[in-house]
Amino acid sequence: MASVGALLMLLPVAWTFANYVLVSYYVMVSCFPNAIIANVPECPYGWEIDQLSLGGVCYSGIHSPGFYRFIIPDLTPKNHSYCGTQSEYMPGKDPKYVFYNSIVSNDTSLTVRNQPVNYTFNCMYRAAYLVNNAVFSQRVATVYVNNGSLGTFRSQLSMNVFTNSKFLYAKDAPYVIDTSEIGSEVFIGIEAKGLSNRFKVVINNCWATPTPYSTDKKRWSLIINSCTSDHTVTIFENAKDSRSMFKFNSFRFQRLEKVSTVWLHCEVQVCDGERLVCQPVICLLLILKVHLGDNTSVLLLVEFLMQDFYL
Structure with a gap:
């Protein structure tokens, strides 16, 4: 380190x-x-x-x-x-x-x-961080990792692309996807090295942009409030250990023919599992909101039932 x-x-x-x-x-x-x-x-x-x-x-x-x-x-x-x-x-x-x-x-x-x-x-030490990475490119991709900072766990965090769902081997940069392979699965692991198992890595939000800037208005959400945004995203593990993993299907942004790189941004939190409840709440309500839209009466009923369930 x-x-x-x-x-x-x-x-x-x-x-x-x-x-x-x-x-x-x-x-x-x-x-x-x-x-x-x-x-x-x-x-x-x-x-x-x-x-x-x-x-x-x-x-x-x-x-x-x-x-x-x-x-x-x-x-x-x-x-x-x-x-x-x-x-x-x-x-x-x-x-x-x-x-x-x-x-x-x-x-x-x-x-x-x-x-x-x-x-x-x-x-x-700060507990919440924004991790940025060039996830994949149709031609070339560069992985950016900020190493070393004072009074922070930031230097311990890394985000990598892995070969498969076992998350054993990280891909070397540059990570390139041919145009014919758009839609293939991309496996992401975010890990905190050097910290004890008492600290858990919690993925709160992840989104993609066609530029390195996380505030770009052109963005596609993958994880919202620790829940998947659609059926193409799968969370394998979150807030259970020092590494959290998920996958999504690769894509490109439309009407941006000259843009070949997709940048991934994730808001993560380092959570003390001995002092705090690190596990995110179940994602049922978010899923229903996506499918039911503005059906307020049904959503209020679901919220009431969920509160009763937790009590």
């Missing part, structure tokens, strides 16, 4: 002891997609490395020139936190995960001669 740059967070901390206010120190934090590294100044207030602990639990500091380094190697260990690391989910239009911990002093001797220290730090 490609490394990402360090995030310098200046977090002033002041302690009061015996009516004296001491000067501020800081902690330098590097936020990686699957790890956090925190560095504090060497010997803060006289404390040695074996007297400082991560989360008050782990005495795992490493001595580097001028600093003590503490590493959280796994953001999402299953069923427990790593050395007191806590996480919080912040819902909304741009949902996020916040992981936080502290480096604290601890002296078991009878008398304490150093000021207590408590370096608190956190890393914030």
